[in-house]
Each structure stands twice: as structure tokens, then as C-alpha cells.
Amino acid sequence: MPETPLGAFLRARRRLAPVQAGTAGTRRRTPGLRREEVAVRAGISADYYARLEQGRQRVPTGPVLDGLAEALMLAAPERAYLHRLAHRQRPPAPDAPEPAAVPAATLALLGTLTEVPAFVTGPRFDLLACNPRADALLATPMARPVHERNLLWQVFCCPYAAAAPDNLAPDGWIGADLVAGLRAHHADRPADRPLAALVGQLERWSPAFAALWAQHRAGPPRRGRLSVPAPAEDPGTFEYTVLSLPEADQHLFMLVGPDRS
Incomplete structure (x- = not known):
């Protein structure tokens, strides 16, 4: 299944250092949070979170998105960005118009x-x-x-x-x-x-x-x-x-x- 913008965002932000999220461990082969750790912090199942990353879960609810934002320690602009990505089910906007003249x-x-x-x-x-x-x-x-x-x-x-x-x-x-x-x-x-x-x-x-x-x-x-x-x-x-x-x-x-x- 092709990568989705939401899945790419979640994978990128999962690279949050575990020590920042309070889950530091002594033996970790890769930096960042594991899928299971994000799921626990967000209050959802690991399988559901995996489907979100893999683009197999289309429209997560608002509370789920808020939980993910907390789990990934997102700042306010990134929370808004997460919600926009998740609800991009409407037809995409066309090309932005060429820059208007400066008034x-x-x-x-x-x-x-x-x-x-x-x-x-x-x-x-x-x-x-x-x-x-x-x-x-x-x-x-x-x-x-x-x-x-x-x-x-x-x-x-x-x-x-x-x-x-x-x-x-x-x-x-x-x-x-x-x-x-x-x-x-x-x-x-x-x-x-x-x-x-x-x-x-x-x-x-x-x-x-x-x-x-x-x-x-x-x-x-x-x-x-x-x-x-x-x-x-x-x-x-x-x-x-x-x-x-x-x-x-x-x-x-x-x-x-x-x-x-």
C-alpha cells in the first residue's frame, strides 16, 4: 500500500527521543519510540496505530488524533497539521494561484x-x-x-x-x-x-x-x-x-x- 501523508508524519515524529517521552530504556537498537509505546501513550491498540502508519485506517476520530498529539508531544501548530492531514478526505485544493501583486x-x-x-x-x-x-x-x-x-x-x-x-x-x-x-x-x-x-x-x-x-x-x-x-x-x-x-x-x-x- 502506498505511503500516506498521515503515515509519513507519524513515522517521522515517532523518532521523538524516548527519554523525552519518559520511556527511556537501556537497550534500544533504534532511536525514537516504538509503535507499541506510541499506542499505549495515545490510549489505542498497537494494531490500530500500525494501520494508521501503514495507511490502512482512513479517518481517525478527533479524540484519537488528540491522543496521538499528546503521545508524540506535538506543539500546537503540529497538532493542527496532524488534524489537517487526517481529514484530507475532501477533494484536494487546486494549485495555489500565482503570487498576487503586493498591494x-x-x-x-x-x-x-x-x-x-x-x-x-x-x-x-x-x-x-x-x-x-x-x-x-x-x-x-x-x-x-x-x-x-x-x-x-x-x-x-x-x-x-x-x-x-x-x-x-x-x-x-x-x-x-x-x-x-x-x-x-x-x-x-x-x-x-x-x-x-x-x-x-x-x-x-x-x-x-x-x-x-x-x-x-x-x-x-x-x-x-x-x-x-x-x-x-x-x-x-x-x-x-x-x-x-x-x-x-x-x-x-x-x-x-x-x-x-
């Missing part, structure tokens, strides 16, 4: 942010607009070929960004945050072919992206750290925050820094 009001807002780098991204983290400070910091991304006008490409694939390995760290840095955001968007649009093509390209081009994608973490981009290497205009480590805009799937990133400590 004049948003461009005006970018123009007022003269003290910090700021930029707007679309649903696949395509770069749609930058203020002058962000344009200088990211080495004029809007003048590059289309496939390079993407924040994920900038972080994971750009040779210039390869000098900033901190961005690819698992927690607290922009790479993991972007991958979780892309995964959450993917859950709502499993049939989005341009999105699937982007994921496939990034998996081929960047082992770091492939490793983070395989973790199945999901959630909207929020805040974290971005390391910008020399010879940028203002290299260093920036703190960033992300605001959702009224336009569908557009986000405003604002950077503060660099941290000279």
Missing part, C-alpha cells in the same frame, strides 16, 4: 521601514518585494533569475549563503522555520504542482533541506534568527519576526540587528 498599501509600509531590512514573501516563500535595506542585505534578489527569487533558495542553495551554516540548524534559525511553514502550506494544498516541484528541487539541491523536510515539522513562520555572512552590507546575526498580511499567504519579514554580542 500599494503594503509597498507604502515597506517604504516607511527605513531603519530595518524588510521584505514580503508569497505562499511558497517567493520574494515579492524588498525595501532598500533588505535589497542590499540579500544582494539584490529581485534582479536574479526567477528560481533564485525565493527565500528558501536563498537560505539552502545560494552559494553566498552557504557561508552561514547556522541558518540550517534544527531549532531557532530561519531554515527550520521556513521548512515548517512550507510543510504547513503543503498540507492544505497537496495537489499544488508548483509547490511539489519546488520541494523536489530543494531536496535534490540541499541535503540540509531534505533532512528538515523529513522531520515533518509544521507551523507558520513566526520569529527566529538569520545569519548573513560577509560581504553583505551589514553582516551578522539578525532577529526576525513575521507578520501575516491580509492577502492570501503573503508575509512580511522584518529583521532587527545584527547582534554584535
